[in-house]
Amino acid sequence: MTPAAPASSPATEIHALRPAVTRDDALRTFGGGLMGTARSLALGPLRSIADLYVPLDVFRVRVTRGARRETELLGIDRVTGALDLYRFDDEPGGDAVVTVTTRNAIGRALPDAIVRDRLQTRVARMLFQRRGFFGVRAGAIAIEARVAELYVPYWVGFFGRGDEARIAVIDAVRRRVEGPKARRLVYRWLMESR
16 A cells, blocks of 8 residues: 655655554554444445555643633644644653654744634634633633644545555554544645645
């Protein structure tokens, strides 16, 4: 099973979160068991898989509620800013990060100001969902320092019959099959990489 990157893509050395899903695990998830059988019936047989790395910036975010201050480390993707946020207990480093040489690393597409704005909006939405309208005040959210620029590893499964191709995506850190946002991001990257 061959990787997806175009032959013209240069290999790049990146720092990525350590994957919890191996290639063999991804093959089993894509093709094995009841879900794999259902996926093959819906999408066609599994043709190949490839690793893919999505850029992630980790920021220190401070939320103020009255006299109480909370600080969180949140990661947001630098391609669309729409994938699920990553939450960290500590600054990612040490054993949690690996160095990888790959041709399948998506470039950082969003300018810093847009990334910060999208992160602010997403945190406000999370607070609103947790605490309601009065839980979010102007100035209550501060996007502070960027603490890391990393990549998140994903596994992409290519399925199909004949000339038709479809994909499924696994977050290799969180060990979960992703939905349409991740699939659209991968499709877009594949089309732009042609």
